[in-house]
Amino acid sequence: MPAVPMIELWRGGMLESMHLGHAVICDEKGEVVEAWGDPDAVIFPRSSCKMIQALPLLESGAADAARLGEPQLALACASHNGAAIHTERVARWLSDLGLGEEDLRCGVQMPDDPAARKELICSDTSPCQIHNNCSGKHAGFLTLAKHLKAGPEYHEVDHPVQRAVRAAFEEVTGETSPGFGIDGCSAPNFATSVHGLARAMAFFAGGRLEGTPRERAAARLVAAMTRHPELVAGEGRACTKLMRAMGGSVAVKTGAEAVFVAILPKQKRGIALKIMDGGTRASEAAVAALLRRLGAIAPDDPVLARYLTGPITNRRGLAVGDIRLSPGFAA
Amino acid sequence: MPAVPMIELWRGGMLESMHLGHAVICDEKGEVVEAWGDPDAVIFPRSSCKMIQALPLLESGAADAARLGEPQLALACASHNGAAIHTERVARWLSDLGLGEEDLRCGVQMPDDPAARKELICSDTSPCQIHNNCSGKHAGFLTLAKHLKAGPEYHEVDHPVQRAVRAAFEEVTGETSPGFGIDGCSAPNFATSVHGLARAMAFFAGGRLEGTPRERAAARLVAAMTRHPELVAGEGRACTKLMRAMGGSVAVKTGAEAVFVAILPKQKRGIALKIMDGGTRASEAAVAALLRRLGAIAPDDPVLARYLTGPITNRRGLAVGDIRLSPGFAA
Numbered sequence: 292m293p294a295v296p297m298i299e300l301w302r303g304g305m306l307e308s309m310h311l312g313h314a315v316i317c318d319e320k321g322e323v324v325e326a327w328g329d330p331d332a333v334i335f336p337r338s339s340c341k342m343i344q345a346l347p348l349l350e351s352g353a354a355d356a357a358r359l360g361e362p363q364l365a366l367a368c369a370s371h372n373g374a375a376i377h378t379e380r381v382a383r384w385l386s387d388l389g390l391g392e393e394d395l396r397c398g399v400q401m402p403d404d405p406a407a408r409k410e411l412i413c414s415d416t417s418p419c420q421i422h423n424n425c426s427g428k429h430a431g432f433l434t435l436a437k438h439l440k441a442g443p444e445y446h447e448v449d450h451p452v453q454r455a456v457r458a459a460f461e462e463v464t465g466e467t468s469p470g471f472g473i474d475g476c477s478a479p480n481f482a483t484s485v486h487g488l489a490r491a492m493a494f495f496a497g498g499r500l501e502g503t504p505r506e507r508a509a510a511r512l513v514a515a516m517t518r519h520p521e522l523v524a525g526e527g528r529a530c531t532k533l534m535r536a537m538g539g540s541v542a543v544k545t546g547a548e549a550v551f552v553a554i555l556p557k558q559k560r561g562i563a564l565k566i567m568d569g570g571t572r573a574s575e576a577a578v579a580a581l582l583r584r585l586g587a588i589a590p591d592d593p594v595l596a597r598y599l600t601g602p603i604t605n606r607r608g609l610a611v612g613d614i615r616l617s618p619g620f621a622a
Numbered sequence: 623m624p625a626v627p628m629i630e631l632w633r634g635g636m637l638e639s640m641h642l643g644h645a646v647i648c649d650e651k652g653e654v655v656e657a658w659g660d661p662d663a664v665i666f667p668r669s670s671c672k673m674i675q676a677l678p679l680l681e682s683g684a685a686d687a688a689r690l691g692e693p694q695l696a697l698a699c700a701s702h703n704g705a706a707i708h709t710e711r712v713a714r715w716l717s718d719l720g721l722g723e724e725d726l727r728c729g730v731q732m733p734d735d736p737a738a739r740k741e742l743i744c745s746d747t748s749p750c751q752i753h754n755n756c757s758g759k760h761a762g763f764l765t766l767a768k769h770l771k772a773g774p775e776y777h778e779v780d781h782p783v784q785r786a787v788r789a790a791f792e793e794v795t796g797e798t799s800p801g802f803g804i805d806g807c808s809a810p811n812f813a814t815s816v817h818g819l820a821r822a823m824a825f826f827a828g829g830r831l832e833g834t835p836r837e838r839a840a841a842r843l844v845a846a847m848t849r850h851p852e853l854v855a856g857e858g859r860a861c862t863k864l865m866r867a868m869g870g871s872v873a874v875k876t877g878a879e880a881v882f883v884a885i886l887p888k889q890k891r892g893i894a895l896k897i898m899d900g901g902t903r904a905s906e907a908a909v910a911a912l913l914r915r916l917g918a919i920a921p922d923d924p925v926l927a928r929y930l931t932g933p934i935t936n937r938r939g940l941a942v943g944d945i946r947l948s949p950g951f952a953a
Contacts, residue, residue, distance in 0.1 A: 300879070300900065302666060302803035302804070302811075303666070303801055303802050303803025303804065303811075303813070304801060304803075305664065305666070305800070305801060305803065305813055307665070307666050307803070307879055307900075308879050308880070308898060308899055308900035309898050309899065310899050311642070311899075333636065334638070335633060335634070335636070335638050396938070397937065397938075398936065398937030398938035398939075399937060400937050409743055409744070412740055412743065412744065413740070413743065413744035423937060469636070470634055470635060470636060471634050472633035472634025472635075472636065472638070472942060472943065473633075473634065473936060473940060473942040474936065474942070475936045475937050475942070476936070476937060477936060477937070477938050477940060480633075480634075482634070482636055548631070548638055548639050549639070566899075567639060567640050567899075568639055568640065568641050568642075568897075568898075568899035568901050568904070569631065569638075569639035569901065570899050570900065570901060573899070605729065605804060605805065605806045605807070605808055606728065606729030606730060606731050606754060606806055606807060606808070607727070607728075607729035607808050608729075609804060609808060611803060611804040611805070611806070612803065
């Protein structure tokens with residue numbers, strides 16, 4: 292089944308641009324409740340699966356052995372802005388492990404946070420690996436590697452850390468991964484279907500502190516994300532704004548190339564979607580539409596207008612267009 | 623006819639993202655030589671039609687009355703970076719007209735040029751309308767408005783400047799525009815088909831200094847663009863890099879929402895394309911592919927690899943993927 296029209300941009304009463312994609316809503320059994328496009332389309336989840344990559348950190352006992360708190364667990368699931376609230380916590384986390392920035396393998400990234408960016412640029416200071424949006428995930432990898440007494444190249448696909456990630460990933464997606472790519476942060480990113488990713492999110496939605504070790508790990512990670520939305524992304528970012536708008540009842544996570552997932556414990560639903568062209572504006576609009584459809588966010592919440600309808604304003608602040616759902620998608 | 627697959631992004635040996643679009647190559651008669659997708663698809667050219675919007679500036683005699691040189695004509699066709707080479711020329715142009723920044727109607731934009739951006743951010747200085755990437759086009763509009771002794775609201779669709787732009791636009795596209803949208807810079811942007819836009823570019827390719835006033839205007843604008851590629855966009859930008867790589871023999875221009883056009887005087891061809899989803903990375907790759915197909919750029923030029931094939935590198939500089947032409951497009 293091909294990707295289907297999901298998000299449209301209109302200007303002057305005419306369609307200007309359109310985004311196609313695939314989306315799946317799964318129930319607690321991992322069955323498809325609703326789907327658009329091809330549920331079996333194979334995708335790279337990219338950063339949308341960071342909570343899956345964090346499962347072995349908790350299940351192994353490594354997180355508790357290192358006395359990680361909820362902020363660290365939220366950062367392990369984060370694609371953060373590189374703001375001080377993120378980088379200071381990751382730096383302390385590394386030093387508590389007896390490690391440093393040089394032990395990371397995520398690479399250097401200029402932060403998106405305006406204040407952090409301004410400070411670096413105006414002082415002619417280069418960013419470091421702690422500024423990388425994935426530095427919390429990598430601090431989690433290092434925590435697990437230390438607990439497993441494994442080697443320093445924790446990002447290599449045959450390292451015990453990534454072998455544990457792959458096992459957890461295949462179990463919660465319910466699929467044998469057809470392969471992996473190397474992510475922007477140099478960690479392996481395992482492929483799955485949109486259905487598999489939604490099934491994994493439905494598993495997280497069913498996480499229970501009194502359940503199995505994996506169910507308990509899932510519940511703790513979802514709690515960390517929903518209680519610390521500012522740590523999962525940052526001020527002004529869609530993940531943070533959407534989680535705040537839903538009052539901590541839903542966890543959402545974006546991924547590069549326009550992947551978006553949502554974990555809805557009350558509704559016992561998991562959502563996964565991929566916009567074929569990698570356009571983030573469309574993945575943000577599409578997940579907002581599905582959250583509205585499932586009653587997770589108030590129809591009159593201004594955050595919905597921000598991502599779902601526009602208006603699109605120009606450089607003089609004039610409304611020049613709007614965002615629309617394509618007919619047949621999540622109306 | 624639907625949009626067709628044009629540009630693919632691959633990672634780990636798997637297709638990760640794909641862009642669909644429409645593209646047309648026209649000959650000097652305005653006939654379709656080759657097309658992909660729907661030649662009749664209606665699009666907003668956005669900034670890709672700035673050389674069309676500049677035709678009345680020359681045809682009216684306004685440019686010569688104001689003694690505009692080639693740099694000003696290039697800036698009238700530009701979506702510039704807001705670098706000093708752009709803003710200083712536009713500021714001088716306005717003052718030579720006896721006007722100032724406050725007479726512009728394009729709105730304020732933070733420049734993309736790293737040095738100009740750093741200077742503003744680190745001095746806590748707000749950008750002004752001269753930094754707007756369209757300020758050269760608007761200086762051209764003001765030059766024409768003054769020549770026509772018309773009012774100051776030159777951006778309004780019923781103003782003599784925009785009426786002249788619409789007439790020229792419909793004549794060179796060979797179509798009655800079905801309507802207009804308001805662009806990011808608040809000027810009207812008239813819609814046309816991909817074929818109409820390619821037909822207009824073929825007209826520019828046939829521009830002759832010894833021809834009609836319009837053919838002469840077209841030839842002067844193409845010469846200005848190809849001789850001043852750094853003024854049409856800026857350092858590091860696709861338009862500038864591609865025009866430099868082609869040694870001044872071809873003019874190219876990007877537009878918002880993934881429109882790209884090319885003017886090939888030697889081949890007597892015009893190219894227009896629109897990526898449906900508005901993804902600029904794909905419009906840049908697609909125009910590079912068509913320029914290669916028409917023999918306008920050397921197949922081994924490194925600029926082609928930059929836009930057409932990748933590799934896609936990650937934050938540690940590792941090659942993690944590549945860009946590919948979809949089967950059947952411009953191979």
